[in-house]
Amino acid sequence: MLFDTAAIGFISRNSPPPAAHSMSAAEKRTCPMPRMTHERRRPPQSLHHRVDIVRYAAVDDVGRAVNPMILHGQTHGGIAQGAGQALLEDCHYDRETGQLLAASFIDYAMPRADLLPALATALSEVPAPSNRLGVRSGGEGGTTPALAAVTNAIVDAVSELGVRHIEMPATSERVWRAIRDSRCR
Numbered sequence: 001m002l003f004d005t006a007a008i009g010f011i012s013r014n015s016p017p018p019a020a021h022s023m024s025a026a027e028k029r030t031c032p033m034p035r036m037t038h039e040r041r042r043p044p045q046s047l048h049h050r051v052d053i054v055r056y057a058a059v060d061d062v063g064r065a066v067n068p069m070i071l072h073g074q075t076h077g078g079i080a081q082g083a084g085q086a087l088l089e090d091c092h093y094d095r096e097t098g099q100l101l102a103a104s105f106i107d108y109a110m111p112r113a114d115l116l117p118a119l120a121t122a123l124s125e126v127p128a129p130s131n132r133l134g135v136r137s138g139g140e141g142g143t144t145p146a147l148a149a150v151t152n153a154i155v156d157a158v159s160e161l162g163v164r165h166i167e168m169p170a171t172s173e174r175v176w177r178a179i180r181d182s183r184c185r
Contacts, residue, residue: 049176051087051154057120058145062138063128075121075142082146084111090169109169 058075065071088109092101102108121142127134147168154170155163162182166174 049172049179051150051170051172051175053083053116053150055117055120056083056146056149057122058142059122059124060138060141061124061126061136062141063126063136064134065123065125065138066133066135068123071123071138072121074138076119078140078142079119079121079146080111080116080142082143083116083150084109085143086147086150086168086170087111087115088169088171090171 056079058079060071060075062071088111090102090109092107093099094101128136151166151168151170154175155166158166158175158179161179162185163178164182166178
């Protein structure tokens with residue numbers, strides 16, 4: 001299921017499938033590392049420079065899931081953390097004194113529940129050969145892919161306007177500047 005989902009995401013963009021998709025069935029069973037694929041889809045909508053995540057799906061291969069409910073919760077938390085870093089979190093320092101200007105949660109934006117839609121997460125349980133329980137790490141599975149999924153979805157959404165890159169966090173101002181700068185080229 002994980003590899004089928006990843007392949008669909010890559011094939012739909014007319015690019016080559018990821019290396020994991022080409023793994024043999026034996027390699028899938030014996031790989032000790034966790035594998036995951038994340039997808040963020042956006043519907044066509046008017047351009048308002050604000051990023052709205054309308055759907056987010058993730059499939060994680062964590063080996064044997066000892067407690068699936070906890071694992072889904074960890075994945076949801078990791079996705080929220082990754083999306084927050086991709087969209088909101090930024091540290092600002094005073095140029096003269098070096099004083100951190102985002103030293104409290106009043107000045108440092110963090111993700112809230114209203115930032116994310118209901119997350120669709122699934123587990124692909126291929127037992128790990130490296131231990132008798134067949135488990136792999138799973139708690140961090142949401143964070144790192146979320147950064148790439150969210151940021152790449154934003155760039156994909158504005159690529160037809162000439163944008164090829166947006167620095168994180170992808171605030172409304174950075175999205176607007178990226179669009180403006182691409183039109184000036």
